[in-house]
């Protein structure tokens with residue numbers, strides 16, 4: 001099972017990047033989780049460019065999304081929404097269609113007590129309209145600065161919730177493979 005992870009934050013000390021690193025730690029071969037490198041390198045979405053000369057970096061992202069069995073997205077909350085960098089990446093993915101029917105698990109980590117609820121709601125709306133199969137349960141991590149150290153989650157209850165989210169994702173991927181008649185690795 002190949003999971004592609006996207007992080008909505010470019011910050012070096014990002015709490016959301018820590019969520020993805022901790023998720024990668026929980027994967028054992030042959031299952032793998034790859035964290036998509038720096039979404040900030042993508043150009044701003046432009047429909048003219050998409051039609052005339054799709055940037056290679058976008059084609060590569062679309063190919064990695066297409067090759068994945070499922071996705072894990074960790075988003076910060078900025079001004080009650082997701083980040084511009086993540087929205088931009090999703091805009092490039094609309095036209096490719098690779099995300100359609102893809103199981104997607106969502107997480108948000110925030111220093112606030114609300115745990116990024118509004119960012120996840122916003123993201124759910126966008127991903128749903130793109131045809132993704134967003135998992136009904138997502139992971140909210142409020143007061144996340146207390147739960148992350150050295151770029152990884154250290155809070156046991158949060159790690160347990162993360163494991164549960166990844167289990168849900170595995171079940172969703174297995175369901176899709178069963179429908180397609182592909183054996184689950």
Ligand SMILES: Cc1cc2nc3c(=O)[nH]c(=O)nc-3n(C[C@H](O)[C@H](O)[C@H](O)COP(=O)(O)O)c2cc1C
Nearest residue numbers: 009011014015016017076077078079080110111112
């Ligand atoms: C421009 C800006 C807007 C923000 N808006 C919100 C917000 O609406 N709600 C919230 O809970 N946190 C908000 N925050 C705090 C972020 O959630 C916090 O910086 C978080 O750590 C960012 O995620 P990261 O650690 O993955 O980079 C905002 C931060 C910035 C810089």
